Amino acid sequence: MLLKSIKDIYHKELDGIYPREEVSAFFSLLTEHYLGLERFTLVMKPDLLISKEEEAPLFMALSKLKEEFPVQYITGKAHFMDLELTVNEYTLVPRPETGELVQWILEDSHKAEAALRILDIGTGSGCIAIALSHRLQSASVTAVDISAVALEIAQQNARAHGCNINFEQLNILEEQPEGQPWDVIVSNPPYVRESEQEGMPVNVKKYEPHHALFVPDEDPLKFYRKITELAAAHLKEGGRLYFEINEALGDAMTELLRTHEFSEIQLRKDIFGKDRFIKGIKK
Structure with a gap:
């Protein structure tokens, strides 16, 4: 033909x-x-x-x-910033917005005098951890996820890009990663409320891993709350906490960080003009 x-x-x-x-x-x-x-x-x-x-x-x-099966799962490849990453049905497809979060961290880190200790929570394909490790080559990066299969993919991606990252399997709601104190903690945790599924594209809600996407309507901050508590306890003084967030929860997230005595809290919009990222500094 x-x-x-x-x-x-x-x-x-x-x-x-x-x-x-x-x-x-x-x-x-x-x-x-x-x-x-x-x-x-x-x-x-x-x-x-x-x-x-x-x-x-x-x-x-x-x-x-x-x-409506994601084309990235068909090819087994997705592009994130300037990286080609392996993905499958056990990992979210990396989004351009998440690249904006990485860029924010890089902007804040370029003047760092000492090697940074960075923790990525809910790493999935490893996109955030690998992008940071790739550009901050003196940094010590740890990445954790609840899914053993996702971690296998993340490790494969790290090897492909020559990144030495410490990967750990754990449930962040019940366990704490080793290696604190940290200079930077970053997370893109599940944040889509169950009631928001109806408006989502079929290729996302039908095929991407639900445990990495959805949270109960009655407690949409469950992961943010736990990670913020961890950050308050284990970030160094002046350490930075970054999240990708649900656009509808900017005020709630600002209050959460304020309650845990983070300072210089900044809410930042994504390329589509939606509240998508938040940052706080540990006092």
């Missing part, structure tokens, strides 16, 4: 589910992933003949996309 014919099938099957531009992006990504074709080939060689063997994975991917 001709390359352009397969692309036409993608649009016919998927344009009713996704924006047309996104379908084109899917096709470019998948032809590069499975066939090694660079994107200009789609323009320069639309009549390229694709064998039955070569087209099979493209049609398998098409069937998954029709079910």
Whole structure:
């Protein structure tokens, strides 16, 4: 079958589910992933003949996309900042907004005179820990998660990028990581309230790990509260606590940090203008 014919099938099957531009992006990504074709080939060689063997994975991917299965789980790869990371159904797909959180930490850390001790809680694919370790090469980074499978993926990603990170499996609601005191604690914990599922994209709420996404409506701060308590006890004086947060909980998070006597509390918006990050300094 001709390359352009397969692309036409993608649009016919998927344009009713996704924006047309996104379908084109899917096709470019998948032809590069499975066939090694660079994107200009789609323009320069639309009549390229694709064998039955070569087209099979493209049609398998098409069937998954029709079910709104995340394309990152199809390829097993996701891009975060300038890193390519392995991901699967046991890890969240890294979001650009989380890259903004990392950038904030980097901005605050570039003048650090001593090697920083950094703790990433709920590391998932390892995206935050690896991005920080990659850029703050003198830092000592520890990353924890409740999922053993997620930690295997995170360790694989760390090795791929030459990062020496200490990974620990633990339930942050019941256990404390070793290695304190810390200079920086960062977390992107579960923060989507159960009642907010209805408005979420199918590819997220159906396929990404629920334990990493959702919290009960009656206690949406359960992870933040525990991590803030840990930070209040185990950050160094002047140490920094960073969170990615639910956009609806900015005031509640500000009050939580204030209650635990953090100073210089800052709420920061993401690229979409939503309250998405918060930072506090331990007195």
